[in-house]
Amino acid sequence: MSEHATGSHDCCAGPAPGGLLPVEEARRRILEQVTPVTTVERVALRDALGRVAARDILSPIDVPAHTNSAMDGYAVRGADLPAEGERALRVVGTALAGAPFDGVVGPGEAVRIMTGAVMPEGADTVVMQEAVRREGETVILGPGHEPGENVRHAGEDLARGGVVIGAGTVFRPAELGVAASVGLAEVPVLRRVRVAFFSTGDELRGIGEPLGLGDVYDSNRYSLYGMLRRLGVELLDLGVIRDDPEAMREAFSEAAAQADVVITSGGVSVGEADYVKQTLDALGEVRMWRIAMKPGKPLAFGRLGGAWFFGLPGNPVSVMVTFYQFVQPALWRMAGARVTRPPELRVPCVSRLRKGRGRTEFQRGILETDAEGRWVVRSTGPQGSGILSSMAAANCFIVLPAGSEGVEPGDEVTVQPFHGLV
DSSP states (O other), X not given: OOTTOXXXXXXXXXXXXXXXXXXXXHHHHHHHHOOOOOOEEEEEGGGGTTOBBSSOEEOSSOBSSSOEESSSEEEEOGGGSOSSSOEEEEEEEEEBTTBOOOSBOOXXXXXXXXXXXXXXXXXXXXXXXXXXXXXXXXXXXXSOOOTTTTEEOTTSSBOTTSEEEOTTOBOOHHHHHHHHHTTOSEEEEEOOOEEEEEEEOTTEEOTTSOOOTTOEEOOHHHHHHHHHXXXXXXXXXXXXXXSOHHHHHHHHHHHHHHOSEEEEESOOSTTOSSSHHHHHHHHEEEEEEEBSEESOOEEEEEEETTEEEEEEOSSHHHHHHHIIIIIHHHHHHXXXXXXXXXOOEEEEBOSOEEOOTTSEEEEEEEEEEOTTSOEEEEEOSOOXXXXXXXXXXXXXXXXXXXXXXXXXXXXXXXXXXXXXXO
């Protein structure tokens, strides 16, 4: 059983009586049930990219470690800054990054200093070189400077003992740099979520196989592979499972025994002639939901042995839409990351969009700038749930609420940009 297999089974409650389950309600039910993995691993810093911090990571040092100059210029005493007119100071040395001035700056003295160099003892201010006049061993300062300017204090960026990377943070390039800046060679991360996935159906063929009458190539498994790979989970690809009760039971049992999450595509629509539902009934506690969304109305969610189960629709676009709206947030939650809503924008739509009331629609759109530099969105064209090319052409979802009856050119719409979502 996986680490998070305990908990209530509220997830298996069906849709609200008398209607379809709203998108937000379905997402809420899922996220309330899944819990993060708990196993902690220590990995080399470079291997932490895309991983989730297992706990707050504290800085063992101050950053910067020493008070230093933020500019090339001259280190001086604030008391020597002229309030008006000019003042000449004697240059007594130079401070370089990595080669500090070995001495004390006294009254009427200055030290030539470079960006990043340790502030000399006695000095508390840096006047940038563009604001002074050098005359031999003397530097001339004018008015208008403030004591303490152009100085970076020890611990100003990160303080010793302070949190530098919070628990639940995904390591991006910036987090790698922050951890390196405090000298951490290894960091604690949560183990990767294990995901098993496969497709079902006798009509599915692998790439390179000849297509018979009624056969189709299995594109869903490749879309799922790509979406999962980008999340950094551990993958177990079980291929295509034929419509056979014993093969189905064996595949589901194997997947649930090895993974935290099992994902299938196809076989969850009411009335489909397959063995998915009866296998799930025998091995787990799963309910078939009818979501008030288009595409992607049928969705199965629940427990399958020690794993969570997502049964996605069979149509290619429906697979991707339901994955991004339901599965991806759940996987981030299970990975221990902070789950936030997908970024959304309100922009004018330049296309006429058809829609019926009652379901939230995720139409595929192209977000771009018009001739005046304004952000606008247009449709990719036909929106059938089997037109996978609409996803390839799109860079955003146009999200039309359940109460919408369509969009006229110029109307504002909500878009979910793929950047940051996918």
